[in-house]
Amino acid sequence: MLITYQISSKILVQQTIDSTNQNFSQISNKLELIFNETEELAELVVTNSIIQQYTSIKVPAHSLEEHRNIQEVKDILSEIKGTKDYVDSIMIFANNGLVYDSGEISVLSMQSPITLKQHSVRATAWRGVYHSNYTLYGKQLNIVSFFQRYNSERTALPLGTIQINLRESWIRKQYHSVDFGQGENIFIVNHDGRIVSHHNPSNLYQSIKSQPYFTLVKQKKSGQRVTLDNREYLVVSQELPKLNWTLVALVPIENILAVNNPLMRSFLLIGFIMIASVVLITLLISNLVSKPLKKINHVVKEVQNGNLDVSLDINSRDEIGVLAKEFNKMVRRTKRLMEKVVKEQEKKRKYALISVQSQLNPHFLYNTLENICGLAEMEQKKEVIELTHKLADFYRGVISKGNQIISMEEEMLISKRYLEILSIRYKERLTYKFIFNPEIFNYQIVKLSLQPIIENAVRHNLKDEEDHIYIEISGEKRGDQIHIFVHDHGEGTFDKSIESLLKEKQEKGNIGFGLYSSSERIKQYFGEQYGITIHNNPGKGTSVEIIIPAIRQGEIAHV
Template sequence: MRNFVGKFRNLSIKRKLIISFSVIVVFPLITSLLLSNNIVTNFMLDEIASLNETSINDSSKVLNRTLDDMAYTLLNISNNSRVRELLQDDNVNYKIQFSKIQRYVKQKKFDDIFDNIPISLMTYNTSITILGEKHFDYGNWEEYSRYTKEMKQNAWYKEIIKSKDMRIRWIGVMPGVENKDNYFFEAAMPIKISNSSLTRVGVVHIRINEKDIYKALSSNNETNEIYLLQHNGEILSCKNKDEISKNINNRLNVTKINENLGKSYIDVDKNGKKIVINSVSIDKGDWILISLVSYEELVAPLTSIKNILLLINLIFMVSFLIVALFISNIISKPIIKLRMSMLKVESGDFNGKVEVQSEDEIGKLSQNFNNMLDRVSELLVLTKEQERLKRDAEFEALQAQINPHFLFNTLSSIRWAAAAYGDKKVEDMVHALSILLRASITNGQEMVSLESEINILKNYLDLIQMKQGTTIIFECNIDESIMKYRIPHLLLQPIVENSILHGFEDRNEQGVIRITAIAAEDLLKIELTDNGKGLQGDTLDSILNRESQALDDKKYYKSVGLKNIHDRLKLIYGQNYGIDICDGEKNGTKVTLYMPFQKGGEHIADSNAGR
């Protein structure tokens, strides 16, 4: 199952959709076709079997009615007092030679009796014969007298003469005495002198042509074969007269016929042909009436119906598959186009936008892909521009590094020359300047220890004092545990420079610069205060936003330095950090720097950069 699911997942969207349509539509359609065919076939076979059963029952009723009429006729003649008198008279006077007129009169009397037989038998070619025990016989058919002697030689006649019972003998189907090619249903019973006597005076015999009987039996079964059988399988009546008196066992299994009396079943004849068989028992003659119909002929209409249903279902399935292909193409085509565009992008071609043709999920996905391409293209242009600017900056930085190194080497030469000539002041100034210049060369190190920054401030103040001939008091109140903390390079010097240039200008009072550092929880606060003029009405916002001032405005240079420091802190540590500017407690200005602090850490900027 997992292998199947895995293979299905690897199929294309189009194939998945086609398979899904097949599973959802085609397979149920095929299943319903098979089930409907099976149901319709069984239903129609049951209906046909029911019709055959009804038909064979109707035929059995016709035969039973005919046999009832034959029995009634036999009983009516056997119990007729006039018949008994005539036959008894013949037996008494059989030695007397009757004239032709006397014989005619007696025959006429019997003709009147024969005319009273049931109407139903009149539809058949019914032959009635009265066989006297002596010489005289009577009948209602021509030339009967020529065949009565032969009839008295049959086993059934002898059995009736010897027997003492008065029951009807159903002889069955016998060939005609006058024509062996014709077969007749025959029955007979004895005629006694009276109801209380067992003395016989003759036998009454009745026969009906088998063709007439078969015609009546098959009137309701024109498409079926009708057989009248003995229980042993001997054929009494059928369509093919050559089969009469033969055994049906040559074609069908007689045992199965007897086992399935009154039922409908399917059997295979000796030729391998499937036959639907219905049977019913005929009690009077102890016979079996069966109806045979070819299974192929029965299912031929079903086959036509099946073929029509199959054709209709095939048309539906082909239509469904065409619709499935159409729908799958509609769904999969935009996905295929999107995939091709992605392959182009993968190969480096960012111009392969997808044509958006719908507003569904795929259309929105295509639109998002196009938007992404536009954004990527913009980022590529921006990246290229940034790369160009970076290369230009790196080139300028390389050039800029040449000048400080050149100046540093030149200052070293001047210092050694001043030392050689014994000018101590010049030597000290050049030495201090050299240290500042060396500190400005970062060599790629953006972060330095707080202790290094303090040393830079001290050298800068020394240089300023030697230059101006003044004294500036520098007070540093920082715990040694904080001195190793790393801060951005040259962060404090511009603030001190602002204090000297703007705070101490035109002041006779000795300048004082104090620096303190306090670490509280995760915040490092560095405060630089001076005793200069103070802000004189300026605020932090006014100082930081004073970018449009003229380049020769001193306030402009003051704001640029502080703004650079403020922006550097935000860029390195995040928007929550920066500087604050306010008046001192008594006079002067206080600048406070806020940076993140981690106890025991030396370079917290690594984890906070770009915040």
């Protein structure tokens, strides 16, 4: 009886951990989905043509036109808000000095409660639970807000900031149904250990740093036990990465083991009546408990190994049967989500190169066409034909029949044509040399990996008429990797790292954004261990190194 009690207790505790983790995963997935939908909703609002129009103009204050504009925007915001039951309100802080809302609220401030980064065209931010910057029926609420700066789609000028608010009570509702019996405690804390959502709203904003379980939560040690007020609890936690939150459950151990008490009493009663009956019943109960658990264990391992086509065939009506049904639902949802993620990643890869091609500096094409016109005016027919062929060859290589992965030889020819065309403009100020081992010509590379690096070197070093630059492009195979170097012998230095380029505003004069784009595309296709590294040599120029896996053409499309 003691052994059975110990085994069943451990099983019940583990069941509680697994069940809580599964419930938490469902809650996390739902919150993540809602947060993503909120961001998409913000994009839908700020691209609305009427909102774009009315927030980009300034009309006389307190005029009929101002009142009409505010009311029409409010109607649109109210209609959009009505499509999402989890949205409490929508507000727009426009640069024309007006604040628009979705109705039924009183705005406390004419400015957004947070300041978004200035170096991003469409900066976004989430703000955790806080007292609302507006009142609803005379009361302030505990809300979570998403902020996004938006610009005019016609002029690209900044128009204002949108704020979409979700009530903390709605977030609490997502885990309110999770029940571990009397005395359970479920709440959400932020990275500072402050409570941002709780079963009991009066506990909001309190800190758990002084609690003995805070270290377990901070160190992500889920499933551990802790003693609070002479009572033992099971601590289960799971991260909510979107807002850097952690979902925490404190489950009394006595509640978990409560189902064992009637069992023990039955064992004692039967033991006094008949020892044989005790043995028989013990074996029967052990078999009934262990068999479905073994099925669960086997199926869970299959899922851990990546097999999402399995299911738990348990039709009982007890906790294990409920657990099996929820597990099957979770596996099906996970499979659908993974398939969706794979499709979305494929779409991102498909349009990544199109985005890069559309960002090719238009001044390059303009200058080339002007050079062609100049040669034509001087009646240099041969040079016009030659330059036109080079320009056509360059853009033919850029298009590459829509292929995003091309051979090293094709990439080198695109870069060579690019430099040949630049040489027409810069003449003797630009010299270059290709040093490639022919054995790497048939290996794969992401198209247009070299062109942004070469463009960066030329633009950085040929700012003045007296500047000169010599560019050396080389490549070789080292083990199972291809290393390509673009070294410029210009007088200047470029002391930016690839990581720092993400923080810079993409605007005229930003000579490093193309490098970051190339590095990210290489990582997307081949993995995070590959990409671009910048080696700065003061007084000797700058070397940019590209590292990619050695994959021959035709072997695979991408890694």
